[in-house]
Amino acid sequence: DADVTQTPRNRITKTGKRIMLECSQTKGHDRMYWYRQDPGLGLRLIYYSFDVKDINKGEISDGYSVSRQAQAKFSLSLESAIPNQTALYFCATSESRDYRLQYFGPGTRLLVL
């Protein structure tokens, strides 16, 4: 079984809809991250969490919110989706002692029409 899982793997939604992407991990890591990947722009950090009570904005947090429900779960929400949020979204985890080594989930492809 994969250590970092994401659901759904693919999603098509309409402008203005609320959507939640979920991430779960069995690695026991404290830190979790949400990135989006767009062609030519690489991965950009949306939000990151050091533990359940410590959540931080990344470089492109506008239009997104997150929830760290438990150490193993980190959800990303788009409150009102817009077409330029169409992207590939990755969740990642890392240990506190070596946050530089990150383990990624398989990604969620989101299309906002």
Add this chain to the structure above:
Amino acid sequence: RKEVEQDPGPFNVPEGATVAFNCTYSNSASQSFFWYRQDCRKEPKLLMSVYSSGNEDGRFTAQLNRASQYISLLIRDSKLSDSATYLCVVNSGTGRRALTFGSGTRLQVQP
């Protein structure tokens, strides 16, 4: 200017060739450097860390030039399975607990 810049490629090379990629970073306070590999439509995975003195892992050699603020990845004896996008990744200094990813260099190894 992007914090981490890479030539997007693609680099098309025959099997057995040696190929090198460079990556430049803008923050002179950057402390840690990595190469990640990403296969098409898959998640990124750590390929190797980059150390100041340079380091090798089999056919892969990574080097860091702090004065010129670039890192490189050399792949010797290219295999078809090396075809992927290689992401340059930088951790920029203390207090910033996250990584900055380059947009990647695509490598296509041809038979």
